[in-house]
Amino acid sequence: MSKGPRPLIGLFAGVAAGLVASAAMAAFQAQAQKLLPDSGDEDPATVKAADAASEAIIGDPVPAPYRAPAGQAVHYIAGAVIGGIYGILTEYQPEARSGFGSAYGIATAALLDEAAVPAVGLAPAPDETPLVVHAYGAASHLVYGWVLEGVRALIAGRR
Template identity: 45%
Template structure:
């Protein structure tokens, strides 16, 4: 199967834009449903702030931590959206389940495996079950919002 480079780029960029929207939707969901556990699992700053500090190579001033964490959150969401958009162009079955399987995969791979493996949070088994449920629900919102926004963006551009 040959994929047109223009279509692939268009889909990837639509996915990136959709990823930013999906990150916003996830934030709104989390604002309504408060996290029952620590956002970092290790005390202190959220994983997004810890990641931002690693990216810049030093600690971030307290007044800048919120913005730095949001930049990581939205940047990661855009990257995930770009990957999803490109994958959907190559293999349309990726969109089956309206983004929910993708959101679930992001929750498991990123939150449950990569974030603890990079020591941005504590070990998964150290967190209560409701924290895991909160993370999975948040990423299901991300996945569904990602697919909805991707479809809208592709219709517009």
């Protein structure tokens, strides 16, 4: 039996694990948000991303009754894609699993929450964001990383 990389298994395991990890992250966020100061009526970045996609496709934002589900769809799609990347990456670079997915979770927080999302105008710049919100994002992505690695390892196995 070959011990080389298995990119298709990695992709499948990563996508499936990314979906489960996204659900765990959403559950964590639902509880953690109770501890955060009220941020007003501003839409989350996922809803803003859904609006941007809708405006690009049909010329209008997501209709009001569909805003929350559209934001959730963006969250799960992003989680599945990021999980798929992780699954393939771990097949070629096992050290990507460092800290039982912690390093990947923090890397996604840094790249997404701190860089990409503000850069495209879906969230304020990092220096305009309260420290507690940065901590919330990092903790959320740690949960994502831990669950991602746990489920990925169950599906693809440890090698």
